[in-house]
Amino acid sequence: xxxxxxxxxxxxxxxxxxxxxxxxxxxxxxxxxxxxxxxxxxxxxxxxxxxxxxxxxxxxxxxxxxxxxxxxxxxxxxxxxxxxxxxxxxxxxxxxxxxxxxxxxxxxxxxxxxxxxxxxxxxxxxxxxxxxxxxxxxxxxxxxxxxxxxxxxxxxxxxxxxxxxxxxxxxxxxxxxxxxxxxxxxxxxxxxxxxxxxxxxxxxxxxxxxxxxxxxxxxxxxxxxxxxxxxxxxxxxxxxxxxxxxxxxxxxxxxxxxxxxxxxxxxxxxxxxxxxxxxxxxxxxxxxxxxxxxxxxxxxxxxxxxxxxxxxxxxxxxxxxxxxxxxxxxxxxxxxxxxxxxxxxxxxxxxxxxxxxxxxxxxxxxxxxxxxxxxxxxxxxxxxxxxxxxxxxxxxxxxxxxxxxxxxxxxxxxxxxxxxxx
Numbered sequence: 001x002x003x004x005x006x007x008x009x010x011x012x013x014x015x016x017x018x019x020x021x022x023x024x025x026x027x028x029x030x031x032x033x034x035x036x037x038x039x040x041x042x043x044x045x046x047x048x049x050x051x052x053x054x055x056x057x058x059x060x061x062x063x064x065x066x067x068x069x070x071x072x073x074x075x076x077x078x079x080x081x082x083x084x085x086x087x088x089x090x091x092x093x094x095x096x097x098x099x100x101x102x103x104x105x106x107x108x109x110x111x112x113x114x115x116x117x118x119x120x121x122x123x124x125x126x127x128x129x130x131x132x133x134x135x136x137x138x139x140x141x142x143x144x145x146x147x148x149x150x151x152x153x154x155x156x157x158x159x160x161x162x163x164x165x166x167x168x169x170x171x172x173x174x175x176x177x178x179x180x181x182x183x184x185x186x187x188x189x190x191x192x193x194x195x196x197x198x199x200x201x202x203x204x205x206x207x208x209x210x211x212x213x214x215x216x217x218x219x220x221x222x223x224x225x226x227x228x229x230x231x232x233x234x235x236x237x238x239x240x241x242x243x244x245x246x247x248x249x250x251x252x253x254x255x256x257x258x259x260x261x262x263x264x265x266x267x268x269x270x271x272x273x274x275x276x277x278x279x280x281x282x283x284x285x286x287x288x289x290x291x292x293x294x295x296x297x298x299x300x301x302x303x304x305x306x307x308x309x310x311x312x313x314x315x316x317x318x319x320x321x322x323x324x325x326x327x328x329x330x331x332x333x334x335x336x337x338x339x340x341x342x343x344x345x346x347x348x349x350x351x352x353x354x355x356x357x358x359x360x361x362x363x364x365x366x367x368x369x370x371x372x373x374x375x376x377x378x379x380x381x382x383x384x385x386x387x388x389x390x391x392x393x394x395x396x397x398x399x400x401x402x403x404x405x406x407x408x409x410x411x412x413x414x415x416x417x418x419x420x421x422x
Contacts, residue, residue, distance in 0.1 A: 001026055002310065005070040007084040008032050009049075010040035011286040012302060013076020016263075019290075019306045021048040028068050030055055032083045039378050040077065042364055055083060062090055072309055074262060075283045082106055085282075095309070097282060098258025105257050105282045107150050108189050112277065118256035120249065121276045124192040131171055134190055138167060144193040149174055149185040156376050157185065159226050160193060166226060196271035198278060199242065200233070201250040202285050202301045203264045206308040209319040210254070210264075212247050213301040214285065214293075215240070218267070221336065227375040232398065233287060233332035235296050238324045242270055249275040257282075263305045287332050287383065291360050295387040296330045299323075330359070330387040331394045333401055335410075336374045337381050342412040343371040348382070351404055355397040357388040371410070381410065 002025045009017040009029055021027055029052040046052060051068065055061045065073065065087060072095045075084040085105070088096035097105070104114040109127040116122035124141070127150060128134045138145065147170045148158045157177070159170035167190075174185050200216035219232035236243065250266045257280065265285040267278040284301050293300025299307070299318075308315040335348075343365040352361040363382035365371045371381045384401060386394050 003068055003070050005065050005073045007075045008080030009076035010044055011077035012284045012288045014044060015290055015302045016305050017048060023310050026050055030061060032080050036079060078281055078283060081282055095261045097260055101258030108279055109150055114256050115253055115277050120252055121274055123194055123276055126190050127187045129187045134171060137190060146191045146193055148189050150187050150189050151183055158228050160222060160228060194269040194271055194276050196269045198267060198269050199246050201246050201266045201268055204301055204304040204308055205259055205261050206312055206315055208260045209316055210251060211304050211319050212324045213304050215243055215246060225375055229336055229374055230334040235330045237326040246275055253277055263301050289360055289385060292330055292385050295328050295359060296326055328387045328389050329391045329394055331398055333384045333398055334380050335382045337371050340372045343367055343369055343410055344412045348410040352384045357386040357393050357397045359387045360385040
């Protein structure tokens with residue numbers, strides 16, 4: 001029985017933890033902070049862990065893991081990456097990555113510079129803490145440009161700006177604000193806007209060998225607020241002309257960042273000048289679900305991560321031969337709330353289940369609670385997962401979801417006194 005410590009076993013990390021538990025592993029859980037956003041704890045199952053602590057100081061946390069005699073420490077989501085890096089280094093555990101590159105795996109500016117230093121395509125960028133420095137850089141470049149926090153997750157605090165006024169407004173919204181990783185944005189990253197198509201490349205590493213588990217095309221939407229939100233995640237096949245170029249580039253990026261073990265989630269823009277890194281994270285892709293992986297590639301990143309820990313020889317054998325093959329196409333349709341209101345789930349659930357390509361629906365807001373206008377990944381009220389051998393079927397089902405969303409399908413209807421209609 002393997003003993004495994006999971007840092008922030010939330011988001012897609014909870015599925016890794018559940019499967020490790022199902023395979024007879026004993027688990028302990030470390031929350032990286034007492035102040036994590038409640039978003040992370042949705043559907044968290046504490047019962048699969050024999051013990052849990054909240055990290056307050058490194059000595060206490062290291063002793064907790066030593067007493068458990070943990071063989072592996074893995075992060076479940078972005079907020080746990082830095083702490084897992086330090087623990088793995090301090091205890092010299094086998095699932096570790098190069099500690100000297102740890103900042104480059106979290107800080108987006110350091111990340112870009114490390115990739116550039118390796119001779120790979122990297123976006124032009126600057127980090128600033130005041131508007132005057134930003135303005136000098138802006139006036140020596142060209143619009144559009146991207147503003148984002150140095151350390152964040154999802155699309156939290158990401159803006160695409162087309163002129164100085166937009167950039168200034170975004171700058172004011174980001175600087176000195178607390179982000180969803182519970183960090184204060186003391187500096188802001190400005191990057192050139194990369195023209196092209198954005199993809200996800202998901203890999204799992206073990207002892208430097210890697211397995212490709214998903215390559216996904218992002219469809220995003222820019223809102224009137226200037227915020228960028230996810231619309232559709234569309235998985236692509238190994239026969240797609242972009243596949244090999246994206247995978248080869250991402251593997252080189254991982255090497256430049258000292259990644260040798262564990263899941264990796266990379267966002268890569270394929271431009272007319274080749275692939276450019278948007279950002280990368282040394283953890284699993286947050287929107288993955290086992291049912292969708294079963295329907296599409298058969299062995300997704302979540303299951304492959306478990307395999308690398310529980311059956312490392314079997315995992316390494318898969319890395320030595322072409323593996324990735326798509327059985328069905330899939331769309332992960334991210335709900336985009338057009339406004340704030342009171343959430344009611346029954347109609348959107350019924351609609352989703354009636355779709356021919358339906359696989360799963362996951363809602364993040366309970367009925368009767370307030371849902372806010374979507375501005376980032378954290379304010380998207382749910383995801384509907386679709387899969388089909390016929391891509392036109394996916395597009396038809398997607399269009400129906402958006403039509404009904406515009407008709408306020410998941411809002412409680414109010415009368416003119418703001419009382420729910422009976």
